[in-house]
Amino acid sequence: MDEKLPSLKDVIACYDLAPKKSLGQHFLLNPSVLEKIVTTAGDLSEYSVIEVGPGPGGLSRVICEKGCRHFYLIEKDDRAIEGLSLLEKHFKTPLTILAKDALEVSAHTLGDSPRKLISNLPYNVSVPLFLRWLEHIQDFDLLVLMFQKEVALRLKAKPSTPDYGRLSVITQLVADVELLFDLPPGAFSPPPKVVSSIIRVRPKKKPPTIDFNSFEKLTAAAFGQRRKMLRSSLKSLMKNPEELLEKAGIEPTSRAEELTPQDFFNFYQHWRLS
Template structure:
């Protein structure tokens, strides 16, 4: 079945918006720069627009697609590639670690549905060194939050935790007219490169997550109030952190300091 013959209506429940702009597709693949020896996995290949160019450079490719109706088309389209492996699965539940090895960490690519982008990225961040890099197309607003710096309205839990785990680089924007159906929001491409060891290492990442979550749950609260179950004014003062500041003004280094202080057992009992 040719692409011209294949008819598939985008499904809203899967968050499907199919990329069709060849210039943008080529630019995305050039940014990824796939190599023949890569251990590459694409999330949500859709109708295979990016898949086709990835396979041209890297003939061994895993794709994870949730929509059963797209599976026969994808298998038929790329049947000439013996190392094309299709996994019909929910990416949020898929075991990506099964595809990785110490010698071959994963390179992950995806045009992610807006409704699952944040939980999926957190799911992948847990894999750490099993991932070499990730290139995603996301809602521009999400990309801006991931790459935001302290003191900006976009800076939040997603910014802190993504930048704790990865080097983050916003590459370029993708306008709505590049998709069918046309989304109501602008998209952007982001590159995430997980650190083999974070520059600022938390003693307990779970504690860091909990503290960051507490700090940003009510953004208007000062740290004194937002983190009172974790630490006192004196604790924050000892760490060189202003207890009257709000979460959006605290650097990643500051959050790591607080988390490590708590992980050492120096915080009040909760």
Template sequence: MAQIDNLPPLRDVIREHGLDARKALGQNFLLDLNLTSRIARSAGKLEDVTVLEVGPGPGGLTRGLLAAGAKKVIAVEKDTRCIPALQEISDYYDGRLEVIEGDALKIDPREITEGPIKIVANLPYNVGTQLLLNWLTVDEWPPYWESLTLMFQKEVGQRIVADPSSKAYGRLGVLANWRCYTDILFDLSPQAFTPPPKVTSAVVQLHPREKPLECPLKALETVTNAAFGQRRKMLRASLKSLRPDAEARIEAAGIKPTARAEEIDVAGFIALAHAFS
């Protein structure tokens, strides 16, 4: 295991502070500092940016980010048990770590950070997708963040990067690839975590497109939700609930009403969003 600083091993930290991972909080702690350092390095140069981390737990990734030279790390942690352990890291790294106790779903990163920022996190399984959607659907674009380097269940990662006609392709893939370049960097086996989850994890990276196709965001969310909510149906049926003249609007977008959601690429959904806006 890598020796990245002189702080105690993470297993000792967990034992000292009684930090058993809690399923209700979606916690699976990554203890291998080789892997946390690899994730930190994957985020690119950190010396001139503030890093936002969500769900740091006992601080494995936090230490990796700081050891990699992050100018500042702002860690949002909901679990009050983790705060003393994180404070020890902050003391060791001369205050380059700021810990905020709270629910990341209820916090606007723009209110607690000063740009430029990168978001790097081993996201709690139970809120990871919603957090990503929150970061993807901000009104102003390019967004306030430079990149997202995030760990998800591999199944979620595959949905983020999915191409049309693939089994994983859905609403999340449309929204992510409309506004970002997406890539799965590497997988992590269940044995890398404590406790081991039942699934493989994946580190996904997203970089914002400078000029994504113009699209009414709310309409895109509505259309993709309706289309993939009944993905086995033809679009003329799945989108009928949105407008009584759905079939005509689908044709106006240059798409066959008999097509199914999984057959439509991102540009096609943007055309549908305009047609149903």
């Protein structure tokens, strides 16, 4: 670092970075919390590291301080780009700033493998982004992400519990998820109305092969009317759900919330071969 960086609050003031509700922005500025989040990702030195929605660059600074092979920052908010460019002048870590919507970027292709992705996700696009990354989870070594706590609980939820649903099934089929710690609203500027959770996601060593588009359609039909028996809820997707359920060893009177991710995969295989 050549000289002292302006504080995050000074960057926000200088570049008129008042958080925008439309972008789901809630900035995390506490240095110890930022350090704690990045530390959970382990050693970064040999990795391509990706961050989505860096805003004023709180996490970004810690990542640059620790160093990595190459750092990619994806930021949709044009106001933040000039402030993030300060990092290039103050740190030796090679970095690339992409002024783009993260939903339009194939994050799994950035840099060379191995890759780690570390982000405090904008609340309004967190689930769509995460599903995109799950589809290519084998291209990442690790993801450390911040979600609303209610979303984080869905990722880890077990069958026959209120939080269990489509997101639980898809996530647990291809990845292992750890809930690390919570962050209260007061940790952010401005404070959100919800508690946030930091999670760590690792790809399974031998995940089943699925076509994500088809599998999402299956889980959408199954959970779309979750109180209905599967023999009824799946009729919107296939002609003979009862027969296929029996072939997969699943009671046709079962409800979606009773099936494990593996049950869903077994049924998916029978459906795709029918």
